[in-house]
Amino acid sequence: MTNACRPSFHGATVLSNTLIAERTWRVEIQVPELARISQPGQFFMVRLPGRTDPLLGRPFALCDVLPDQSGIAIVHMVVGRVTGLLANIQPGDPLEIWGPLGQRFPEPVAGARRVALVAGGIGQTPFLAHVRELLGSQGFGGHAPRRRVETVDFVYGARTANLHAGVDSFRDAGAIVHLATDDGSAGIHGRVTDVLSGLEKPDHVFGCGPEPMLHALAKQCVAMGIPCHLSLETPMACGLGICYSCVVKVRDDTSASGWDYRRVCIDGPTFAASDLVDFVSADRD
Amino acid sequence: MSQAPHSLATRLGRLLLPNPILVASGTFGYAREMDGVINLSRLGGIVPKTVTMAPRVGNPPPRTVETSSGMLNAIGLDNDGLDHFLDHHLPYLRTVGCPIILNFAAKAEAEFPQMAQKASKVEGLSALELNLSCPNVAGGIDFATRPEACERAVRSCRDACPDLPILAKLTPAVTDIVAVAQAAAAGGADAVSLVNTFPGLVIDWKRRRPFLGNGVGGLSGPAIKPLALRCVWNVARACPGLPIVGIGGIGCIDDVMDYLVSGASAVQMGTVNFYDPCAAIRVIEALPEALATLGVATVAQAVGAACGWKPQG
Numbered sequence: 001m002t003n004a005c006r007p008s009f010h011g012a013t014v015l016s017n018t019l020i021a022e023r024t025w026r027v028e029i030q031v032p033e034l035a036r037i038s039q040p041g042q043f044f045m046v047r048l049p050g051r052t053d054p055l056l057g058r059p060f061a062l063c064d065v066l067p068d069q070s071g072i073a074i075v076h077m078v079v080g081r082v083t084g085l086l087a088n089i090q091p092g093d094p095l096e097i098w099g100p101l102g103q104r105f106p107e108p109v110a111g112a113r114r115v116a117l118v119a120g121g122i123g124q125t126p127f128l129a130h131v132r133e134l135l136g137s138q139g140f141g142g143h144a145p146r147r148r149v150e151t152v153d154f155v156y157g158a159r160t161a162n163l164h165a166g167v168d169s170f171r172d173a174g175a176i177v178h179l180a181t182d183d184g185s186a187g188i189h190g191r192v193t194d195v196l197s198g199l200e201k202p203d204h205v206f207g208c209g210p211e212p213m214l215h216a217l218a219k220q221c222v223a224m225g226i227p228c229h230l231s232l233e234t235p236m237a238c239g240l241g242i243c244y245s246c247v248v249k250v251r252d253d254t255s256a257s258g259w260d261y262r263r264v265c266i267d268g269p270t271f272a273a274s275d276l277v278d279f280v281s282a283d284r285d
Numbered sequence: 286m287s288q289a290p291h292s293l294a295t296r297l298g299r300l301l302l303p304n305p306i307l308v309a310s311g312t313f314g315y316a317r318e319m320d321g322v323i324n325l326s327r328l329g330g331i332v333p334k335t336v337t338m339a340p341r342v343g344n345p346p347p348r349t350v351e352t353s354s355g356m357l358n359a360i361g362l363d364n365d366g367l368d369h370f371l372d373h374h375l376p377y378l379r380t381v382g383c384p385i386i387l388n389f390a391a392k393a394e395a396e397f398p399q400m401a402q403k404a405s406k407v408e409g410l411s412a413l414e415l416n417l418s419c420p421n422v423a424g425g426i427d428f429a430t431r432p433e434a435c436e437r438a439v440r441s442c443r444d445a446c447p448d449l450p451i452l453a454k455l456t457p458a459v460t461d462i463v464a465v466a467q468a469a470a471a472g473g474a475d476a477v478s479l480v481n482t483f484p485g486l487v488i489d490w491k492r493r494r495p496f497l498g499n500g501v502g503g504l505s506g507p508a509i510k511p512l513a514l515r516c517v518w519n520v521a522r523a524c525p526g527l528p529i530v531g532i533g534g535i536g537c538i539d540d541v542m543d544y545l546v547s548g549a550s551a552v553q554m555g556t557v558n559f560y561d562p563c564a565a566i567r568v569i570e571a572l573p574e575a576l577a578t579l580g581v582a583t584v585a586q587a588v589g590a591a592c593g594w595k596p597q598g
Contacts, residue, residue: 006321238559241318
């Protein structure tokens with residue numbers, strides 16, 4: 001397991017901190033060591049240095065690798081103390097960051113021409129880099145760019161239009177953007193699953209967002225017979241696999257119960273929806 | 286660089302460690318996860334995550350929640366059982382290049398010697414640490430809340446595994462931790478590990494329920510350091526000659542030195558591994574200079590250096 005892609009810990013510097021939607025910030029962090037090796041679907045732990053309160057790092061998906069590979073970008077929404085403090089950081093401020101963590105997104109199924117990336121709220125963050133990779137506009141982890149699919153539909157739901165963050169970035173990256181809002185203020189008045197039903201059937205779906213949305217998406221994809229992978233976020237202390245906090249029930253045919261807890265940080269964060277027993281079972285929701 | 290390399294060595298009864306910085310059970314996985322993140326061979330020792338005789342699925346999430354300068358956990362001894370550990374994790378741990386201390390917990394008293402006996406038959410373990418005090422498992426704390434139960438558990442392991450040093454890891458949730466530590470020593474413990482997490486609760490008042498899936502949990506991190514340090518200090522002053530491994534809120538070299546002069550012969554770093562994974566290595570590198578600042582040449586000379594203190598007047 002010892003190789004260049006093992007996680008490493010860095011004292012890093014903030015390059016920029018930009019408000020891109022209501023309470024939603026894009027933070028660019030100078031850390032070339034991680035920019036060179038991180039791949040879409042992986043994440044980082046970010047911590048505010050020099051203090052013990054807040055104590056722990058927080059997980060953030062790789063949103064973008066800067067074109068000159070000098071650093072990475074994360075996007076976050078202010079929901080708690082750490083994100084509240086992160087909203088006030090300035091260029092030049094120090095941050096502690098370790099990664100890359102977890103597994104990259106799996107490749108689309110063989111022969112896939114059309115992939116749908118389905119995001120709810122701040123669950124959009126892992127998908128910008130994913131669009132760039134799928135359409136071959138950028139290579140990651142030292143790999144040359146390579147187009148994987150013809151079309152990427154980006155289905156992006158939010159409570160209201162002001163929370164749709166970085167939509168132009170997704171369009172500029174080449175995705176076909178389909179918006180949905182709970183209040184009808186942008187895109188269709190409804191849910192991401194409603195949008196997905198109206199699209200040309202994708203060959204593979206990737207989802208990230210609130211759990212109820214992922215449950216609905218998982219069931220929809222199972223019903224439609226579409227391979228589906230979900231990127232999860234669970235409460236996490238270390239990101240490294242040593243604390244056993246972030247577990248989720250994953251199908252395990254060797255276990256008497258049919259499932260076992262798996263660590264989202266190292267076995268995930270992306271799982272096949274069909275393996276997430278609580279997501280696809282009929283007795284939930 | 287005038288320090289001889291052996292100046293960092295420390296002794297816990299029959300167990301000799303290359304330096305006093307260990308990583309605590311439950312905060313370092315089975316070490317494989319940290320391979321390549323830090324240089325494992327430099328550690329004074331690794332205490333892998335607690336194993337039990339039979340596999341345990343662990344508690345439902347959420348399993349951890351942050352608190353002021355600390356965290357509350359109720360993982361619930363999620364592990365694949367002793368046989369899996371010996372077959373799957375120990376072969377890797379043997380290659381790491383630092384002492385490996387098997388930490389295990391028992392559901393019933395009779396399991397302790399059974400597990401100790403199994404451990405006595407394998408290569409690659411430097412010592413055993415008895416988790417007498419996991420707060421997140423029914424009955425788990427009982428072995429270290431009653432001195433007589435603690436003594437029996439330690440003695441049964443000592444008899445079943447006479448060749449490996451034994452550390453008894455105790456809970457701070459007792460009226461008199463000195464009595465429990467003395468019982469562990471009477472049962473044949475080479476050292477006591479002080480302390481496990483403090484029982485605690487985080488409540489979500491709006492949802493009218495505890496935050497953690499298990500309800501209550503164990504508190505760790507910088508917040509508990511003064512509480513844990515007092516346990517070490519009290520036992521060190523009451524039980525001279527009983528080696529102590531200090532645990533609780535250790536994140537930097539000053540924390541390590543606080544524990545050493547208060548009577549700990551070694552320390553375990555725990556929660557810090559989650560938020561500062563290189564902290565243990567950094568502390569090992571800082572140790573020679575801190576010893577020099579104290580005016581001593583060896584770790585042994587620092588141990589208990591404050592324990593002779595008496596209040597003025």
